[in-house]
Amino acid sequence: MDQNPAFPETQHQSVTFSQGLALDCGQHLPAVTVAYRTYGTLNAEKSNAILICHALTGDQYVAERNPETGKPGWWEYLVGPGKPVDTHKYFVICANVLGGCMGSTGPRSPHPNDSGQPWGTDFPQVTIQDMVRAQKLLVDSFGITRLFAVVGGSMGGMQVLAWATLYPEAVFAAVPVATASYHSAQNIAFHEIGRQAIAADPFFYGGRYWGEGVRPERGLAVARMTAHITYVSEVALTRKFGRKLQHAEGLSALGDQFAVESYLQYQGSSFVQRFDANSYLTITRAMDLFDLAADHHGVLGDAFKGTKTRFLLVSFSSDWLFPTAQSRAIARALNHVAANVSFVEVQSDKGHDAFLLDEPDFHNTLRGFLAGCAEHAGLA
Amino acid sequence: MSRPRKIRVDLKLIADLVAPGSRVLDIGCADGTLIDHLYREKGCDARGIELDMQEVQRAVAHGMPVMQGDADTELVTYPDGAFDYVILSRTLQAVEKPREVLAQMLRIGTHAIVSFPNFGHWTLRLQLLLNGRMPMTAGWNRMWYETPNIHPCTISDFFALCDKDGYIVEDWLAADEEGARTPWRRSRKLANLFGEQGLFLLRKA
Numbered sequence: 001m002d003q004n005p006a007f008p009e010t011q012h013q014s015v016t017f018s019q020g021l022a023l024d025c026g027q028h029l030p031a032v033t034v035a036y037r038t039y040g041t042l043n044a045e046k047s048n049a050i051l052i053c054h055a056l057t058g059d060q061y062v063a064e065r066n067p068e069t070g071k072p073g074w075w076e077y078l079v080g081p082g083k084p085v086d087t088h089k090y091f092v093i094c095a096n097v098l099g100g101c102m103g104s105t106g107p108r109s110p111h112p113n114d115s116g117q118p119w120g121t122d123f124p125q126v127t128i129q130d131m132v133r134a135q136k137l138l139v140d141s142f143g144i145t146r147l148f149a150v151v152g153g154s155m156g157g158m159q160v161l162a163w164a165t166l167y168p169e170a171v172f173a174a175v176p177v178a179t180a181s182y183h184s185a186q187n188i189a190f191h192e193i194g195r196q197a198i199a200a201d202p203f204f205y206g207g208r209y210w211g212e213g214v215r216p217e218r219g220l221a222v223a224r225m226t227a228h229i230t231y232v233s234e235v236a237l238t239r240k241f242g243r244k245l246q247h248a249e250g251l252s253a254l255g256d257q258f259a260v261e262s263y264l265q266y267q268g269s270s271f272v273q274r275f276d277a278n279s280y281l282t283i284t285r286a287m288d289l290f291d292l293a294a295d296h297h298g299v300l301g302d303a304f305k306g307t308k309t310r311f312l313l314v315s316f317s318s319d320w321l322f323p324t325a326q327s328r329a330i331a332r333a334l335n336h337v338a339a340n341v342s343f344v345e346v347q348s349d350k351g352h353d354a355f356l357l358d359e360p361d362f363h364n365t366l367r368g369f370l371a372g373c374a375e376h377a378g379l380a
Numbered sequence: 381m382s383r384p385r386k387i388r389v390d391l392k393l394i395a396d397l398v399a400p401g402s403r404v405l406d407i408g409c410a411d412g413t414l415i416d417h418l419y420r421e422k423g424c425d426a427r428g429i430e431l432d433m434q435e436v437q438r439a440v441a442h443g444m445p446v447m448q449g450d451a452d453t454e455l456v457t458y459p460d461g462a463f464d465y466v467i468l469s470r471t472l473q474a475v476e477k478p479r480e481v482l483a484q485m486l487r488i489g490t491h492a493i494v495s496f497p498n499f500g501h502w503t504l505r506l507q508l509l510l511n512g513r514m515p516m517t518a519g520w521n522r523m524w525y526e527t528p529n530i531h532p533c534t535i536s537d538f539f540a541l542c543d544k545d546g547y548i549v550e551d552w553l554a555a556d557e558e559g560a561r562t563p564w565r566r567s568r569k570l571a572n573l574f575g576e577q578g579l580f581l582l583r584k585a
Contacts, residue, residue, distance in 0.1 A: 310445065331447050335454070338462035340425075342440045343447035345433060364441045372443020 010067045012060070012096070012103030013037060017137045021098075027124040030112045034138045035103025036060050036095040039079065040087035042142065048379055049144045050085055050370075051135065052094040053152030053159035056227075056283055057275060059102040062094040063087065068102075068274055077358055084367035085151065089374075093142070097159075098134040099126045099282040105134075107278030108210070120278055121207030128155070128290045132162040139170070146170050148377060149370060153177035153355035154322065155283070158290050161330070164311070165292060165303045173373040175366065177314045178355040180326035181300050181333070182291035187321060190230050191284040194223030198277050207278055220277045221268030228267045233318040233351035293333075300329070301336030310376070311341040312369040314362055316354040342369060387417050389558050390495060390577065394469060397493055397551060397581045398422060402464035405429070405489065407451045407481075408471040412439030415446070429454055452476045455484035463489040470577070472496045473529040479541065486547060486584050495579040498554070500534030500572040518557055519576060535571050535578040542582060551581040 012035040021032045037060045042049060052062050052075065063079040065072060079085040079092055096104040107123035110116065139147060150163045150171050157179025164174045183191075198204060201219030205212050229237075241260040296302035311334055315327035324345045331343040346362045348354040355362070387395070391414045398404060400422040406414050409428030418424040428446040430436045439446040447454075451468065452475050466489035468481065473496050475481045485492040497519045507515035514524040522528070533541075535554060542549055554575025555561055571578070 312440065313447075328449075331449075332454070332457040335447075335457040336459060338459055340427065340445050341447055342436075342445045343449070344437055344440055345448060346437075347433070361437055365437050368441030368443050372445075375443065 010103075014103050015138060015141060017141075021130065021133055021137070023124055023130050024127040025125050029105060029124065031105075032098065032134055032137065033103065033105045033109070034095050034098075034134050035100075036093060036138055037062065037064065038094075039063050039092040040090055042091040042144070046142070046144045047146065047148060047377065048089065049091045049093060049139070049142070049147050050149045050151060051139065051147050051163070052079060052085070052092060053135075053150065053156035053163075054094060054097065055152070055154035055156045056287065057224075057271070057280075058156065059100070060094045060096045061102075063092065069270075074356060077356075078363060078366065084363045084370065089379075090148065090370075093139065095135050095138055097131045097155075097283065099123065099131065099279060099286060101276035101279040106276070107207075107282055108276050117208075118210050118278075120210070121281070123278065123282055125285060125289075126282060127286050128158045129162045129166060131286065132159050132166055135159070135163075136167060136170070146172055148379065149173040149175060149373065151175040151177070151366075152179075154179055154352065155287050157322075158287065161292055161303075162290075164307065164309050165295075168304075168307050168309055171309045172377050173310045173312070173370070175312045175314070175369070176327075176330065177362075178316055178319055178322045178327075178352055180322050181293060181303075181330050183288050184326075187230075188288045190226060191288055193226050195281055195284060197222035197226070198281060201277075204277065207281075209277070215272065216277045217269075217272040220272045220275065220280060221265070223280060224271040224275075225264040225268045228264060230321045231351060231353045233320065233349055235318060235349040236351055236353075239349075300333035304334055304337050304339055307334075307337065307339050309339070310373050311339060312366070313341065313343045314355075314365065315345045316348045316350070316352070316359070316362075317345055318349045319352045319354065321352040387413050389560055390555060390579075391417065391469065393553070393555060393561070393579055394467060394493055394495065395422065397579075398424060398465050398467075400424070403462070404465045404467065405458070405463045406467045406469070407455070407485070408469060409439065409444075409446055410435050412442060412444035412446055414467070414469070415439070415444050416442065419444075451481050455481065455488060458488040460487055461490060465489055465491045465493055467493045469493075469495045470497065473499075473531050473533065475531070478531050478533075479545070482541070482547075482582075483545065486582065490583060491550070492547075492582045493580070494538075494582065495577055496533065496538070497529070498535050498572065498575050498578050499532040500536060501576050502573050505573075535575060536568065538578055538580065539568060542580070546585045547582045548585050549580055550583055553579050555579060 014035040016033045020030045062075045063073040096102040099106045152160045157176035160176040198219035201216030203214040204216040244259040246262045292303045293300040313327045315324040334341040404426040406428040415426040418426040429449045436448045466485040504515040554571035555577045557576045
């Protein structure tokens with residue numbers, strides 16, 4: 001079949017750390033590049049920095065037009081001048097995750113064996129914690145010893161939790177949104193469908209598709225379609241599409257008979273233009289491996305022992321991918337160690353995606369939480 | 381961030397029992413007025429639990445650390461001695477297991493501050509005596525089949541429970557509906573008859 005044209009390679013703002021990075025898997029990445037964007041101004045005390053952590057298919061373009069897709073920043077509802085994360089007041093940093101495909105070191109980066117080939121599936125299996133360690137290198141490079149806040153949703157929320165456990169002294173306030181302390185069996189199962197679809201694509205070539213000049217687009221599109229269903233609620237799908245027909249004439253088993261089908265196909269095909277299949281494999285697996293309690297003998301509270309970080313946990317009522325019960329479990333674990341924790345479930349029928357959408361209750365809550373923390377942190 | 385707000389008289393009475401700079405948990409904190417007051421006026425590390433999600437959002441949006449949760453189920457998640465004061469204001473009569481909640485409060489805090497509407501007030505007694513129906517007053521204004529106040533008690537009942545479970549009453553007072561102090565402070569019997577609310581400061585023996 002015809003391949004969609006990929007977006008042209010973009011030069012992303014980045015910094016390379018030649019000392020490399022020791023990974024959880026035991027391997028050592030010889031050099032690590034972190035692509036990032038910043039917004040606002042770092043104050044003289046370097047005390048007003050907020051790190052935003054992106055989700056599975058997000059990127060560093062949180063509050064500006066994405067140079068590849070031309071779409072607005074993925075969290076422009078939240079980040080910008082006068083927004084809840086106010087760039088007039090705070091210095092906002094957002095980095096592409098380790099293993100990603102928007103300029104940070106990942107499976108598309110050249111293999112250090114000088115073959116001139118990308119890492120492909122040889123790229124070491126990174127963890128959420130490894131992503132955070134790479135971000136720490138970036139934050140250190142700004143001379144910032146303590147972040148005022150770390151904020152992120154979904155996989156970004158996992159990174160927030162990892163920040164709060166790996167570098168508790170470096171995080172004044174933590175906002176994990178629509179997330180969990182471990183990836184559930186159901187979540188792993190959905191990811192596995194996506195990975196299998198990619199692997200079954202004849203253009204996958206065992207992960208070496210770049211050498212063949214093709215990409216496993218069908219597989220990646222199916223992966224995205226499956227994942228997309230998990231991001232929305234049944235109510236939202238029904239409201240948007242119901243049983244509306246796209247093409248009323250003819251009865252074919254395959255094809256976009258129903259409106260919801262053509263919507264999903266659009267989601268799939270637009271995704272493959274911007275995302276690398278090997279990155280998708282690497283990052284979904286990193287999420288699957290995430291289990292904070294397991295790293296602390298099964299006791300989640302122990303991960304936060306002695307923490308002075310102020311937490312705000314937010315969940316959305318119709319999110320079945322990262323349900324409220326998961327956020328509440330984190331809140332309770334934080335109570336176990338008498339941590340300072342706020343916990344809010346926002347009423348929304350938009351499913352997991354709600355964290356990215358226009359949800360004023362969420363935005364007001366975050367704005368107020370950050371204002372309260374700013375007062376406690378002595379930020380004017 | 382909100383400016384200091386004028387707080388209700390009954391909350392002021394509670395705040396007066398709290399030592400400056402202490403760690404406080406306010407159960408059923410509503411929009412966090414008391415927490416805000418304790419932080420601003422007394423330099424306390426004050427946090428809250430609230431059942432009603434809209435109140436929780438209002439509190440957090442005003443910068444106060446509040447989590448959504450139920451006193452009956454959430455208190456067990458806190459460690460022993462995590463707070464200097466655990467406050468339960470006008471809520472004891474509405475929880476599922478008041479005795480258990482009280483025990484949890486004095487496990488996780490060195491002091492408990494409890495206020496509740498006094499079912500021994502003379503108007504209630506008189507209504508029951510004359511009408512033979514469940515009393516209806518400003519404080520007890522819902523029919524028996526829809527009231528959230530499923531465990532009403534009198535000031536004398538509460539003293540008896542403290543004796544039974546070995547809690548020391550460090551301070552107590554009776555107040556009227558608005559929370560103003562009433563003059564029957566030194567007589568338990570008079571307080572039980574004329575006080576509309578009981579307010580207690582407890583610690584473990």
